[in-house]
Amino acid sequence: MSEILRTPAGLAGGALTVALLLLAALAPVLAPADPFASVGAPLMPPSWSHALGTDDLGRDVYSAILHGTRTSLVVALGVVAIAATLGVFVGAVAGFRGGSVDELLMRGTEAVQIMPRFFLAVIVVALFGPGLDRVVLVLGLTTWPAIARVVRAETLSLARREFVDAAHALGATTGRVVVRHVLPNALPTALVVISLNAASVILLEAGLGFIGLGDPRAMSLGYLASNAQRFLRVAWWMAVFPGAAIALAVLALNLLGDALGDLANPRRPSRGRPA
Amino acid sequence: MSPRYLLRRLAHVVPAVAGILVVAFVVIQAAPGDPVLALAGQHGDAAYHAFIRQKFGLDRPVLEQLLVYAGNVIRGDLGHSWVHGRPVASLVAERLPATLLLMTTALVLSSLAGVLLGVAAARRADRPTDLGVRLAALVGYATPSFWLAQLAALTLALGTGLFPVQGISDARRAWTGWRHALDVLHHLALPALVLAANELALTARLVRAGVVDALGAEYIRTARAKGLPERAVVRHALRNALLPVVTVIGGRVGMLFTGAVLVETVFAWPGLGQLLLSSVQTRDTPVLLGLFLLVSGAVVVTNLLTDVAYAWLDPRIRYE
Numbered sequence A: 001m002s003e004i005l006r007t008p009a010g011l012a013g014g015a016l017t018v019a020l021l022l023l024a025a026l027a028p029v030l031a032p033a034d035p036f037a038s039v040g041a042p043l044m045p046p047s048w049s050h051a052l053g054t055d056d057l058g059r060d061v062y063s064a065i066l067h068g069t070r071t072s073l074v075v076a077l078g079v080v081a082i083a084a085t086l087g088v089f090v091g092a093v094a095g096f097r098g099g100s101v102d103e104l105l106m107r108g109t110e111a112v113q114i115m116p117r118f119f120l121a122v123i124v125v126a127l128f129g130p131g132l133d134r135v136v137l138v139l140g141l142t143t144w145p146a147i148a149r150v151v152r153a154e155t156l157s158l159a160r161r162e163f164v165d166a167a168h169a170l171g172a173t174t175g176r177v178v179v180r181h182v183l184p185n186a187l188p189t190a191l192v193v194i195s196l197n198a199a200s201v202i203l204l205e206a207g208l209g210f211i212g213l214g215d216p217r218a219m220s221l222g223y224l225a226s227n228a229q230r231f232l233r234v235a236w237w238m239a240v241f242p243g244a245a246i247a248l249a250v251l252a253l254n255l256l257g258d259a260l261g262d263l264a265n266p267r268r269p270s271r272g273r274p275a
Numbered sequence B: 001m002s003p004r005y006l007l008r009r010l011a012h013v014v015p016a017v018a019g020i021l022v023v024a025f026v027v028i029q030a031a032p033g034d035p036v037l038a039l040a041g042q043h044g045d046a047a048y049h050a051f052i053r054q055k056f057g058l059d060r061p062v063l064e065q066l067l068v069y070a071g072n073v074i075r076g077d078l079g080h081s082w083v084h085g086r087p088v089a090s091l092v093a094e095r096l097p098a099t100l101l102l103m104t105t106a107l108v109l110s111s112l113a114g115v116l117l118g119v120a121a122a123r124r125a126d127r128p129t130d131l132g133v134r135l136a137a138l139v140g141y142a143t144p145s146f147w148l149a150q151l152a153a154l155t156l157a158l159g160t161g162l163f164p165v166q167g168i169s170d171a172r173r174a175w176t177g178w179r180h181a182l183d184v185l186h187h188l189a190l191p192a193l194v195l196a197a198n199e200l201a202l203t204a205r206l207v208r209a210g211v212v213d214a215l216g217a218e219y220i221r222t223a224r225a226k227g228l229p230e231r232a233v234v235r236h237a238l239r240n241a242l243l244p245v246v247t248v249i250g251g252r253v254g255m256l257f258t259g260a261v262l263v264e265t266v267f268a269w270p271g272l273g274q275l276l277l278s279s280v281q282t283r284d285t286p287v288l289l290g291l292f293l294l295v296s297g298a299v300v301v302t303n304l305l306t307d308v309a310y311a312w313l314d315p316r317i318r319y320e
Helices: A002-006 A008-025 A061-097 A097-112 A116-127 A133-141 A147-161 A160-167 A173-212 A221-229 A236-264 B003-011 B015-031 B035-040 B044-054 B062-074 B088-123 B130-142 B145-159 B176-214 B218-225 B229-267 B272-281 B285-313
Strands: none
Touching: A002 A008, A002 A236, A002 B015, A008 A061, A008 A116, A008 A236, A061 A097, A061 A173, A061 A221, A061 A236, A097 A147, A097 B015, A116 A133, A116 A173, A116 B015, A116 B229, A116 B272, A116 B285, A133 A173, A133 B044, A133 B229, A147 A173, A160 A173, A160 A236, A173 A221, A173 A236, A173 B145, A173 B229, A221 A236, A221 B145, A221 B176, A236 B130, A236 B145, B003 B015, B015 B035, B015 B062, B015 B285, B035 B176, B035 B285, B088 B229, B088 B272, B088 B285, B130 B176, B145 B176, B145 B229, B176 B229, B218 B229, B229 B272, B229 B285, B272 B285
16 A cells, blocks of 8 residues: 555645545644634735635635535445445345346446436435435445446456365355455456546535525535625625635545555556656 | 448447437436426426326336336436426527537637647657647646636636627617627637647547557658659658547547536536526526437437548448
8 A cells, every 4th residue: 555655646635635534534623713603804815814715704614625625525425335235235246146136236237337427416316305315325326336337347357266176165155255256356446436436426516505505504515606796896705715615625635546556556567767 | 331330339329329218317316305396396386297207108117208208318308497488409509600600610620720739740750849839738638627617718718808708699789680690609719729729639639649659650661762752651640630520529528528517607608508507507408418419419310420431531441
């Protein structure tokens, strides 16, 4: 794992991801103000007292961004946890069982993969009311196919290896073989997809907030960006900083995914030397 | 491409469509309160709700309801918006052209520029041009479309005044003919460029990877050994590198719609994005369901088309 940090992209991605996770975890401590509280004059540009300015209600934009990043990452982690569980399960079963089970599961995977996640999430929030739990659930239930595909591919290629036969011969159950022998080998490739998925979830969550479907109880970067829309002419800072936070988070996870990908496939010629 | 491949690929459409319809149906059924509220929206009177209940057979067994719902959707009946007082299908059809104009312009722009940048990067692999393109692609891919739209509106529209901030045409001048077309083009420029930026990043990355791959292949060594000029060699490599770009378009349609809807919101482009936004605000669920079904259908169809195109372009693809 430490090899990731040897490439500049991996180092940047890893460091940024860790920094974001720390910021998100410590948001309540680090934020100088309550993100919902009016703590200054409205629409003040960045200054010493409010590093990233204030919004139309006099709320501190910096504090709001810290809490918004926290919300983004909580959603991303929740979605990825559900998606990884489902994806690993479906992929391992399909790859190990093969035959008609595989065929059936792969058709199902395809059907879920084509679901437009954003529009589905819009319906769910519109029908069930806003809330982070349902957003995590609906995105988690639709984000697993890419993970299932890579786990299946790895399982297929591993299932016929000698060490798997050996484990079986020693009396290991299929479940044990999958957990102890197949998954650790499939993990590097799966991690690539998982980090790219986390990035896409952050973009989707921001998009939902932007059209007004975020959870009103949790500060969200998308909500901040949509609120900025009405004040574009007078308060550029309201638009610039929340969007930059989203872009930075997505960039970090994409860089990390790329570096993991280079590591998982060191001989892949298409990548060239890592940037 | 064998007819066998075509048939098997067509057969894959069935579970995909079934999946979409079942998901929509399950969401409607699982929603809190009466499913009639999901199908009719939060508006309407008791008589209208009774009509919807009867139309969707909501007093019958669940399986029958699913079949009735699927039948309605497949026949193109997406329900009725009480807010607008019109069928959802006609509301969507009215807004679709503006969105399609935005999406196709962005797709064409991003494909052309993506291929050019990808080739330029691949030919100078690991040199400054390449690193620049790869960094720009990473950043472009990570940038939320609505943020890029806001930045463009701030700088290029509000800042320089070169581009209009909002709308599809100048409401103060009722131009017709080619002046109107130019006016629309002027309004289209920023949203299309913004939407293209996300797609461009992905295309450039794919083309670069494909061309670098191909340039290392035997047939390229042969072409070089024959003394072909570099331009012709790159053209050889590009032919193969473009294949994945074709398939990726199929997989990206859902994201392209999402991007378009968000960019439209910033620029007040009168397409599906405006419809989505107003329907979100009024909880006009029949319209939102209709948009989900429309985009899903578009994804199924483009996936089918790109797969068939891929098989046609690449004779190695066979179903066994």
